[in-house]
Amino acid sequence: MFTKTLAFDDVLLRPRYSDIVTRKDVDLSVEIGTPRSMRLPIFASPMDTVMSVPMAIRVFDAGGRGILHRYCSIDEQVEALMCCETAEVFAAVGVTGDWFDRALALVDSGAAGICIDVAHGHHKTVLSAVEQLKHALPLGVHLMAGNVATLNGFDALAEAGADSVRVGVGGGSICSTRIQTGHGVPTFQSVLECSQSEYDCLLIADGGIKNSGDIVKALAAGADAVMIGSMLAGTTESPGEVITNPGVPPVKVYRGMASPEAQVAWRGKYSSNEGVSRTVPLKGPVASTLYEIDKGIRSGLSYSGVRNIRELQAKSEFITQTSAGAKESSTHIDG
Ligand code: XMP
Numbered sequence: 001m002f003t004k005t006l007a008f009d010d011v012l013l014r015p016r017y018s019d020i021v022t023r024k025d026v027d028l029s030v031e032i033g034t035p036r037s038m039r040l041p042i043f044a045s046p047m048d049t050v051m052s053v054p055m056a057i058r059v060f061d062a063g064g065r066g067i068l069h070r071y072c073s074i075d076e077q078v079e080a081l082m083c084c085e086t087a088e089v090f091a092a093v094g095v096t097g098d099w100f101d102r103a104l105a106l107v108d109s110g111a112a113g114i115c116i117d118v119a120h121g122h123h124k125t126v127l128s129a130v131e132q133l134k135h136a137l138p139l140g141v142h143l144m145a146g147n148v149a150t151l152n153g154f155d156a157l158a159e160a161g162a163d164s165v166r167v168g169v170g171g172g173s174i175c176s177t178r179i180q181t182g183h184g185v186p187t188f189q190s191v192l193e194c195s196q197s198e199y200d201c202l203l204i205a206d207g208g209i210k211n212s213g214d215i216v217k218a219l220a221a222g223a224d225a226v227m228i229g230s231m232l233a234g235t236t237e238s239p240g241e242v243i244t245n246p247g248v249p250p251v252k253v254y255r256g257m258a259s260p261e262a263q264v265a266w267r268g269k270y271s272s273n274e275g276v277s278r279t280v281p282l283k284g285p286v287a288s289t290l291y292e293i294d295k296g297i298r299s300g301l302s303y304s305g306v307r308n309i310r311e312l313q314a315k316s317e318f319i320t321q322t323s324a325g326a327k328e329s330s331t332h333i334d335g
Contacts, residue, residue, distance in 0.1 A: 001333065009184035009326050012241025018305035023298035027308045028063070030201065030224050032142050033163055034112040036088055040294055041309065043204060046070065046092035046117050048262060049240060049254045053083045055237040057287060060087035062290035067092050067115050067144075069116060071257070071266040074102045078109045092117040094122045094252075095099070095129040103133055108199050113142030116162075119258060119274065121146040122153030122168070127160045134161030151193045158199035159173065166227060167194045168207035173230040173257035175237040177274045188221060191219065195222020195313075201332040212296025219309050220316040230254060234280035235289055242282060251279035252280035 020026060031037045040063030044050055048071050056066030067090040068080050084313055090113035090223020091106040103114050114133060115174025118126050130145050137143055146166025157165045168191075170177035176182040185193075185323045187208045194203055195301045205218035205226035216224050232238060232253035239250045255262050263270035283289055301307070304316045321329065 003065055005186050005189040006192070006210065006320065008188045008210070008217055009329075010320055011188065012325075013217065013220055013319045014302055015299070015303045016305040016315065016317070018302050020302040020305065020307065021301065023295060025148070026298040028301075030202070030309065032065075032225075034088055034140060034142050038065060038225065040249060040290070041219065041223075042065055042290070042293065042299075043090070043225060043227040044232055045206070045258050045263045045321055046090075046115060046230035047229050047255075048265070049252070050238055050264065051234050052237055052239045053080050054253070055232065055235075056080075056084045057091045058094065058237055058286045059290065060084075060089065060234075061132060062181070062287065062294065063253050064290070067113075067117075069257075070117060070326060071262070072103070072184050074098060074105050074305060077102065078105055081106060081109050081111055085227055088112040090115050090142065090187050093129075094118065095125045099129065100132065100136075103173070104136065107137060107141055107291070111141065113144055113163075115166075116143075116145040118145075119147060120157055121148045130157055130160040132161050136286070144204065146204070148194070149190045151196055153196050154194040154201070155199060155201070158201035162201055164202035164204050166204045166206040167191055167223070168205060171208035172206075172256065172275075173208065173210070173276065174254060174259065174275050176256070176276055177258070180272070180274050188217065189306045191209070191218055191221045192222050212293050212300065215293065215297055216300030216312075217318075220312050220318070222313055224309070230280065231293065232286055232289065234283045236282075236284060237285035237286045243279060250282045252282060254278055254280045 042064035046065040046067040049275040059066040070092040078254045091111045124204040143216035144164045145162040149169035168187035202224040205223035255277035259275035261277040306312045
């Protein structure tokens with residue numbers, strides 16, 4: 001059986017009558033069950049070329065949340081968390097080895113949320129980890145889990161007790177999961193499917209989000225928030241040295257956490273190879289990137305004539321576009 005699926009670039013939102021006079025009339029907030037709600041529905045991905053202490057602080061300042069990655073010792077991750085002081089920050093754990101002690105240590109040190117960060121989240125070890133942490137975490141600490149690509153996967157993690165689920169398998173800019181394994185679903189399609197869930201569980205669209213337009217599409221399709229990696233990579237606050245070569249603009253490395261390069265760096269060897277390592281141009285301070293994203297999303301809601309994300313989901317109207325339409329939708333001037 002074959003199912004036709006849609007990716008971000010296959011769709012557009014049809015503009016609607018608007019009475020939004022200024023972008024300030026648009027409210028992008030989302031409740032995540034922690035003491036403070038998010039003002040910008042964006043999580044920074046727990047990757048070693050994205051997340052740092054300054055990144056977590058700047059993303060929080062902009063209204064989103066950063067998730068400290070788990071590719072370090074418990075002490076190092078706790079220390080990073082403590083350095084974030086007042087900012088509400090999430091932290092990632094796996095499902096093997098020290099994961100449970102790590103989660104408890106992070107919560108004891110003030111993590112606002114724990115993210116169970118696994119490539120194939122519709123898995124018995126992940127379900128068991130969610131169940132265990134659900135009982136162990138104090139009230140007010142958010143429990144995120146993933147990643148899944150299907151409604152069955154989403155519902156299984158929600159049923160196990162996740163407060164939010166990362167939706168998207170193999171769609172990230174640095175992913176090679178679909179090439180290596182033949183598995184995955186276009187992230188936009190997964191969001192559409194998982195938004196049918198009846199569980200009271202937030203949907204985080206993750207992987208393949210290239211611009212604020214994709215964020216608006218993900219929110220309109222049913223996501224409560226998005227997770228981004230490449231959009232934040234190459235900023236001043238992303239970890240890694242600036243690479244300069246004569247005659248070309250400076251760059252930084254952005255790599256998948258399942259790339260051979262990342263695995264060798266953290267484990268001394270690699271087993272599976274489901275990601276790539278690339279360089280991206282330097283972008284400057286992340287605050288400017290986040291400001292542009294925030295403006296773009298607000299503009300997007302204004303084109304749909306809606307004042308908040310719930311209204312966007314209720315009223316927006318998708319159309320599909322042909323490849324000629326997709327070409328017209330991207331800048332296409334010659335020369
Ligand atoms: P973007 O498109 O924002 O995607 O750069 C970031 C998301 O990609 C996922 N991720 C990976 N997926 N192999 C994968 O298949 C990897 O090595 C890898 N590293 C990160 C993750 O969900 C992240 O948020």
